[in-house]
Every structure is written in C-alpha cells, then in structure tokens.
Amino acid sequence: xxxxxxxxxxxxxxxxxxxxxxxxxxxxxxxxxxxxxxxxxxxxxxxxxxxxxxxxxxxxxxxxxxxxxxxxxxxxxxxxxxxxxxxxxxxxxxxxxxxxxxxxxxxxxxxxxxxxxxxxxxxxxxxxxxxxxxxxxxxxxxxxxxxxxxxxxxxxxxxxxxxxxxxxxxxxxxxxxxxxxxxxxxxxxxxxxxxxxxxxxxxxxxxxxxxxxxxxxxxxxxxxxxxxxxxxxxxxxxxxxxxxxxxxxxxxxxxxxxxxxxxxxxxxxxxxxxxxxxxxxxxxxxxxxxxxxxxxxxxxxxxxxxxxxxxxxxxxxxxxxxxxxxxxxxxxxxxxxxxxxxxxxxxxxxxxxxxxxxxxxxxxxxxxxxxxxxxxxxxxxxxxxxxxxxxxxxxxxxxxxxxxxxxxxxxxxxxxxxxxxxxxxxxxxxxxxxxxxxxxxxxxxxxxxxxxxxxxxxxxxxxxxxxxxxxxxxxxxxxxxxxxxxxxxxxxxxxxxxxxxxxxxxxxxxxxxxxxxxxxxxxxxxxxxxxxxxxxxxxxxxxxxxxxxxxxxxxxxxxxxxxxxxxxxxxxxxxxxxxxxxxxxxxxxxxxxxxxxxxxxxxxxxxxxxxxxxxxxxxxxxxxxxxxxxxxxxxxxxxxxxxxxxxxxxxxxxxxxxxxxxxxxxxxxxxxxxxxxxxxxxxxxxxxxxxxxxxxxxxxxxxxxxxxxxxxxxxxxxxxxxxxxxxxxxxxxxxxxxxxxxxxxxx
Numbered sequence: 066x067x068x069x070x071x072x073x074x075x076x077x078x079x080x081x082x083x084x085x086x087x088x089x090x091x092x093x094x095x096x097x098x099x100x101x102x103x104x105x106x107x108x109x110x111x112x113x114x115x116x117x118x119x120x121x122x123x124x125x126x127x128x129x130x131x132x133x134x135x136x137x138x139x140x141x142x143x144x145x146x147x148x149x150x151x152x153x154x155x156x157x158x159x160x161x162x163x164x165x166x167x168x169x170x171x172x173x174x175x176x177x178x179x180x181x182x183x184x185x186x187x188x189x190x191x192x193x194x195x196x197x198x199x200x201x202x203x204x205x206x207x208x209x210x211x212x213x214x215x216x217x218x219x220x221x222x223x224x225x226x227x228x229x230x231x232x233x234x235x236x237x238x239x240x241x242x243x244x245x246x247x248x249x250x251x252x253x254x255x256x257x258x259x260x261x262x263x264x265x266x267x268x269x270x271x272x273x274x275x276x277x278x279x280x281x282x283x284x285x286x287x288x289x290x291x292x293x294x295x296x297x298x299x300x301x302x303x304x305x306x307x308x309x310x311x312x313x314x315x316x317x318x319x320x321x322x323x324x325x326x327x328x329x330x331x332x333x334x335x336x337x338x339x340x341x342x343x344x345x346x347x348x349x350x351x352x353x354x355x356x357x358x359x360x361x362x363x364x365x366x367x368x369x370x371x372x373x374x375x376x377x378x379x380x381x382x383x384x385x386x387x388x389x390x391x392x393x394x395x396x397x398x399x400x401x402x403x404x405x406x407x408x409x410x411x412x413x414x415x416x417x418x419x420x421x422x423x424x425x426x427x428x429x430x431x432x433x434x435x436x437x438x439x440x441x442x443x444x445x446x447x448x449x450x451x452x453x454x455x456x457x458x459x460x461x462x463x464x465x466x467x468x469x470x471x472x473x474x475x476x477x478x479x480x481x482x483x484x485x486x487x488x489x490x491x492x493x494x495x496x497x498x499x500x501x502x503x504x505x506x507x508x509x510x511x512x513x514x515x516x517x518x519x520x521x522x523x524x525x526x527x528x529x530x531x532x533x534x535x536x537x538x539x540x541x542x543x544x545x546x547x548x549x550x551x552x553x554x555x556x557x558x559x560x561x562x563x564x565x566x567x568x569x570x571x572x573x574x575x576x577x578x579x580x581x582x583x584x585x586x587x588x589x590x591x592x593x594x595x596x597x598x599x600x601x602x603x604x605x606x607x608x609x610x611x612x613x614x615x616x617x618x619x620x621x622x623x624x625x626x627x628x629x630x631x632x633x634x635x636x637x638x639x640x641x642x643x644x645x646x647x648x649x650x651x652x653x654x655x656x657x658x659x660x661x662x663x664x665x666x667x668x669x670x671x672x673x674x675x676x677x678x679x680x681x682x683x684x685x686x687x688x689x690x691x692x693x694x695x696x697x698x699x700x701x702x703x704x705x706x707x708x709x710x711x712x713x714x715x716x717x718x719x720x721x722x723x724x725x726x727x728x729x730x731x732x733x734x735x736x737x738x739x740x741x742x743x744x745x746x747x748x749x750x751x752x753x754x755x756x757x758x759x760x761x762x763x764x765x766x767x768x769x770x771x772x773x774x775x776x777x778x779x780x781x782x783x784x785x786x787x788x789x790x791x792x793x794x795x796x797x798x799x800x801x802x803x804x805x806x807x808x809x810x811x812x
Contacts, residue, residue, distance in 0.1 A: 089546045090131035091190065091529035092670045093261050094236070094413035094539035096546075097123035097131050101530070110139070121610050122241060122538055126263040129682065130670060135530065136679035138550075142512050144525035145554025155513075155523070160555065160565070167522060168569035170505040171207070174478040180208040180458070184467055184476045187214035187426045188483025189415030192534025192546065194584040195559040196417065197432055197591070198576075199482060200425025202563045205450055206572045210458035211476055214426040215484045215671075216418040217464035221757040222385030223375055223411035224422060229386075229756075230393045230640050232633030233596050234434070235541040236419050237410035238402065239372070240613065240625045245270040246406030249277045249368035251361075253303055253392055254378020254763075255412045258287030259667040261539070265291070277364045281306055282378060283662060284692070284734055285727035294361055299352035300662040300732055301764035303379040304388030304647045309347035310362040311394055311644065312339050319366030324400030328632070331641035335394065338644045350646060352729070366399060370406035377414060377664070381763040384647040386756040397639050403628035413539040415671065420537035423597040423614075424588060429460040432588060433595020442595070449591045451575055463758030465490055465751060468499035477504040482559060483526070487515040488672035488740045491760040492715045492751035509562055511553075514674045515740040525556040532558045533581050535607065537614070541624075543602055544611035560584060593617075596633060649764060651750050657713060657766035659697070659733050663745055664763075666736045673738035689743050690723040692734040693769065698724045701769055708772035711735065713765050716747035719772065733767060 086101040098117040103110055114132045118125030147163035148155040158166075174182045185203040187196065196214075203212040220236075227234040244250065244267040257264050268291060272278055280292035281303060289295040298306050314320050315336065325332045348355045365371055373392050382388055393409060401407040413419050424432045432449075435442035437460050447454040462470060464486070470476045472495075479500075490496045500506060500519040508520040517523055526532075530550040537543050552558075557565070560581060567576035578584050582604050593600035594617075601616035612623035631637030653660060668686040669676040676682045691709055703709055709722045711733065719742050720735055728734055735745040750765040 084549075086530055086549050087547045088530055089536065089544065090127065090134050091416055091675070092130050092134065094416060094418060095123055095261050095263050096416060096536050096538040096544055097127050097263055098544070099127060099131065101135055119610070122540060122542060123263045124266065126266070128262040129668065129685075130676065131263075133679045133681040136681060137511075137675040138528035138530050138553075140512075140678045142678055143528075143553045144511060144513065144523060144556065146525060147555070148523040150521050160557075163522060163524060164565055164569040167507055167566060170478055171570065174504060175207075178477055181210055181461075182476060183207050183209050183478045183480070184211035184470070185209065186464065186467060186479060186481045186484055186486060187212070187421065189214060189216035189219055189418035189421050191417060191421060191426075191483050191559060192532065192536060192581075193417065193420040193424060193543070193588060194534045194581050195563075196421040196426050197424040197588040198560050198563050198584055200432070201450060201575070202567060204425075204457055205452060205575060206567045206570060208456070208458060210428070210461040211467060211470065212426065212461060213428045213464040213467060214421055215464060215486065215489055216415060216421045216426060217758060218381070218489060218760060218762070219377070219414045219418045220380055220411050221422075221427075222380035222382070222754055222759045223389050225386040225754075225757040226389035226393060227409070227411065229642060230390060230397070231628065233627065234411075235597075235614070235627065236413045236539040237541065238408035238627040239410075241267055241540055243406050243408065243626070244268060244372060245274055245276070247271055247276055247368075247370050247372040248406070249279070249365045249371040251279045251281070251365060251371070251373045251392065251395070252288060252292075253281040253307075253373065253375045254380065255374055255376030256282065256286045256288045256664065257412065258291070260376070260414070260665050261412060262667060277368065279361050279364060283729050283732045294357070294364065296353055296357055296361060297729060299729065300378075300660045301382050301384070301647055301649050301651070301761075302351040303382075304384055304391045304645065305347055305351040306353065306358065306361075307388070307391035307395060308342065308644050308646055309344060309351060309358045310365065311335075311391070311398060312342055312344055312347065313359050313362035314366045314395070314398055315339050316344075317363070317366070319362070320398045321400030325398065328403075329397050329639045329641060330636070332398070335641050335644045342644075342646075347646065365395060370404075371396075371399065371401040372406070372408050372410065374410040374412055376412040378662075378763055380411075381759060381761060382647065383650065383750075383752040383754055383761040383764075384645070385754045385759050385761075387642070387645045388647060390642045391644065394641060394644065397641060402639070403626070403630075405626070408626070410539070417536045419539065419541065420535070420543075423537065424592065428462055431591075433592030433599070434597035435595045445594065446591055449587070463753065465753065465760055466758065468496050471499040471502055478506070479503055480507050480509070481516060482509040485514040485516045485672040485674050487519070488674075488737070488744055488746060491746055491749040491762055493744060493747045494716050495751065509559060510674075511556070512674055512678065514672070515744075524562055525554060526562065527552045527556045527558050531556070535585055535604075538611070541613045542611040543599060543607050543614060545604060545608045650752060651761060651764050651766055653731070653766050657768050659767050659769060660731055661711060661713065661733050661735065661745075661748065661765040661767040662763045663735055663737045663749060666738070669736070669738035671738070672740070676738065686738075689720045689736050689739050689745065691720045691769070692723045692725050692728050694728050694730040695724045695726060697730050697769075698722060701771060703769070703771045710770045710772055711745070711748055712768045712770065713748040713750070715749065715751065715765070718743060718745050718747045720745070722771075733769060737762075
C-alpha cells in the first residue's frame, strides 16, 4: 500500500495540497481499513480511497460503499450546529442554550414522572467508547432502565441462540482465514455478495479447494450464484430446513456420538423428538423437496470439516432464536465446532453491532457482556463507576418495545443517538405515533433523518473521518479507527456530547474525559472478568491489526478460535435445545396471499440516511423495488417497472415492480433503505421473538395491487395513475405535518 500511496501523493502534490486520512469504512461489520487521500484545489476537493492490503479481515479490499463513504461525510446537508424547533421551524441555537434546554426538559420529566420516564435509544454504528459511555450515561446520569439500540434489529436472535448453546456470543467462533479450510459451508439467510462483498473471496477460495457451498435463501442472489446447492425455501421456514437436515443425519448415521457424549448435553431429548417427525412433512413445511434436504444433509454430514453462517434471513423471525439454534445443532451433532475449519458465524450487519451489545447498549447488559440482573456483575460494574450496586437500574425493554412504553405514557422524553427508527423499525406508523406523543425528543445525528424530523432538538455529531475510536468487527476483532479530519461546523463527538449533557445536569463525576483513549481504558477495566473481556487491550496493542477478544491480560495474544477445549457454560459443555419446527402466526390468507420479505442492496446501508446522500451510490439505486416472479406479476396484470401497492395489516407502501425468476412465486422482496411512501417498514410485521425480542421483518403476509391501469390505447393512463396515488396518500396519516404544526410545539 505504501508504494501506491506514494504514487498518488506525488501526482497530487504536483496539482495542489493533499492530506491523507487513515480510517475505516463506516458501514458494515467487516470494517475495512483504508487511506483516504484528499486533494484541495481551487474550486473543489478530490478524494481517492485506497484499501489497506495489510488488513487481516478485508485483505486489502473495499466495496463500492467503502470507496464512496467520504461523500456523505462532506455532504452539504450535514448538520453544522444545534437546531431547536420553534413554531414548527428549525432555529439555530448555541450549544450552551441547547444543553440548558435539554437538561431542563430531562429534570422536569423526571421530577414529574420518575427516572424511567426518560429513555435512550442508541445505534450500532457508535464506536465501542461511545456505546459504553451511552450505557453508562443512561444508568448513572439518567438512572433510567429504558435503554436499548437498533442492534436489537440486527443479530439479537443469533446472540441469544449462541449464548444458550455455547455460553458466549462472539460474531464468528473462528478467524475468517479458516473459512477456506471448511469442506462444507452452509450460508443460511445471508447474502454476503451484496451485504459484505469484501468477504466473498474467502468463500471463493474455499470452493477452489473443493468445498461444497450450500446457500439457503428464498431468492437467487449474488451469493447463491456461488452455491453448489441453493435451497429456496419459504420465508420463515429456515428452522424447518435445519430440523429436516438433522433428521437425515440421525437416520443415516452421520453424527459424531463421541463428541456429543463428551462435549454436549441435551441430545437424547432431541433424538426422541426427531422420531416423531416425518421428513416429508418437514420438507413440505419448508417448501422444498425431500431430495434437496437429503443432499444438503449428506454434503454436510460427510464432510470432515464444516462451518455454518446465519444472518438476518434466519434471525429476523418470530422464531429467530429457535431457528438459529437448529443450525447450531447441526454443528454439535457432527462435532464441527472448536477445531480448525469448523465453527459458527453470525454475520453482523452493522459496523459495531457486536461491540454495542458487548458494552451496555442492550437493555439487559452491562459492559463485558455482563448481565444487569446478576448481582456479582452489578457489583463489579458499580465499583468501576463509583456508585452503589443498588443505584443501578434493572433491565428495561427491547428497542421496539420502547415505543410501546411511550404510547403507554411510561416514557415521556427520549434521546436518540445514531439511529433512524422511523425507517428501520417494523410497523412504522406505530413508531411515528409514539414519537409524536413524546413531551420532548432530542436526536444526535449528522443529518435531519426521517426520525430527526420529529425532534424538538437536534445536536450535530461528527462523522467517521472526524471521530476516533474502536470498533469490534464480525470476527470479534477489536480494531482502532483513527480520525484526523476537523469536525464539521460546530459538530461534537458523541462522547463529548454525553459528557456535556452530564455536566449540564450537574453530574460530571465519571464523565470528565479529555480524550477518547481514556474512555477505552475504562471500558477495558469494566469488561475485566466478563465474557467479552477486553482488559488486556490498549490502543497501542490494537492499532496495527486488531486483537480478537477475549483478551484477559496484556500478555494474551487474543483468542482466534473458541471452544477448542470447552464451552463457556458452567460445566464446559454445549447445550442442545429443543428441535422445534417454526409455527408462524403470520400466514398467507385470501386477503393477503403472498409473503413479504425485506433486505439490503449493495449500494445502500441500513436506513439509507448516509448512502442516500452519496451521489455515486444514490445514482446506482435511486428507489426501492418489489421483486416478484413473472408468473405472479402476470396473474395480477403487473408489468416491469409499474408502480404497485403492497398492503399488509400493518400498512402499505408504493414501489416499482421488478419481475424476476430469481424469487419464489409466493414471495415478494423489497429493500428497506428508503423513507416516505416507499418505506417498506410501513408494512412489516411487529411480532417479536419471545427470547431475543427481535421483530419478524422477514415474513409478513401481504397483498399486491397494481397502481396503473391500462387505458387500452398507448400505454397507461396518467390521470388514473395520479388520482390513484393521491387517493392512496389520503389514507396514510402524516404525523410529521401534525408534529410540526404550531399548536404541537412543546418548546
């Protein structure tokens, strides 16, 4: 990389001033590192992103989002200073006034309704330091139990399943370098080719070495194109596929009895359950053939080594935790865990979704992946924070349930930092109604997002180029993200904002940090002895290539492969759960005959607040689409590119049709990166997994209706189209307009 940088530097210095920023892509969980060269010339600045070939995870690769990541960071829409909503309009105010107003609102709310009347909603892209400090701020300064984050929507089902099975939740149980040593790989509900494209070479190399790749997805994707076997099951039936595979492994004697006996518990109950299941019925439930199930099971069972990866397709279900456990059963039953080329990976979606839950952004967790309900855990963290154990609040509720608490009147003021729940939450209209019901809403963001539109106060934060800190990538590798660019306008780092609010509330003790490295040192201390033990880490140790946790002391090299000798349970053995077939309450009906599933596209990230402000990315994907099978489209009279309305019991969205034979005839796929009438989360199911409290985004019964009627002449009637769209819009309430009207101003 040095020679390449030197070449560009020499060329650019011939034309104008140039600055190099060492940084990391702010988007997905791979956290690819790079050098960003900025050349300042008379009329404009030019940028060049150069991937770091020494990066042990990305191996010197960047996807299109990484190459264009700087575009949102320099965008003209960036918030430059605090904004207060007065008479429905934004007014610039000073930081001092903003903090004074915010502290008064918090104090008034808590005096009238109690400490828990103030809630905190965090984001999975915050650095480890800021995630840690936000959790500490909620519990020490606000003393509220109501804190959670959008990572609850990401991989909480996988986390719950891994904790129940292994006693620990780390994104991948092995280093990614071991992928190419697996003889059989299962990718269930994950489209790595579009969501984490820089990881694809690991799987291509595995295939080149002879690995068999099984991909489970209701759609054909860039990932399934690499597969030896594509299992195109129904949305929400992934668990049934895994149970059926386990039955074949049992019936055909492809299990590792010695491993099961020595290193697991609970298998005999599973064995008994399997005798009552019919392979034909399981396959029918899953929507695939018996032969396909048998082929998949035999490929995995006969392989000497193997790995399983899951992502949102499996996890974002009302039975997500149980479904993930069924895939972990395949690993335990065949002994493919804890050794080279054998393991499990939950493909984390957000940039720091892993670190956020490890250090206190989830309602039930304290730093180090400790439990907020465990007395010993509470005592230790309280001692680090300089408070009494009984001063710590108990656990609250999950992210989506926070909005239900608002509607109940239990929460009256909310701080949202680094998230856009209006676009990212299911059953969007309920979230909007909750936000309008708040007495006071403050959003900390870089832009006026769809959620920030509802705020009373906006506080500008810094971008990834300006905000130094650490992230924990999908391997569990803790990495350093340097930042040298000057903050935009009056924007402050998230950690600085939290310290300033604490001071305004008269509670500066424990929030007098002068640099972010000091926060990391306290985080490491707070994690000491916990499951996610960072206590052996420091900026100096991780700056070059990062270190995989747990790392319990400064001499420890980090843990590349988990479970070589034991699991993280009381007796050191992994736990089998029940072999459960998904029982979906969300079913097709005469009124809603299709199944809606959602996901990502390569050019956008999460709710799209950042990527929709990148010209290069937006030009490649300006609007969402509904991918439906041509036969389904023909039966409804829908042609390519026509506007269609997708309706569910939760709401409706208007998008263009994309006809494709790559999807099941009973399924519709829509990406979720857009707001407004095109936001598909206006329609998604809000049922929650009973364990993880993950919403069931990936399966909602829906109806499809074309918006444009043929006029029998030369195409389509514009008048019909316009009137239909207007009529549809009338039926959708606009809480933003109501919220911003003069009579609803609360300041």
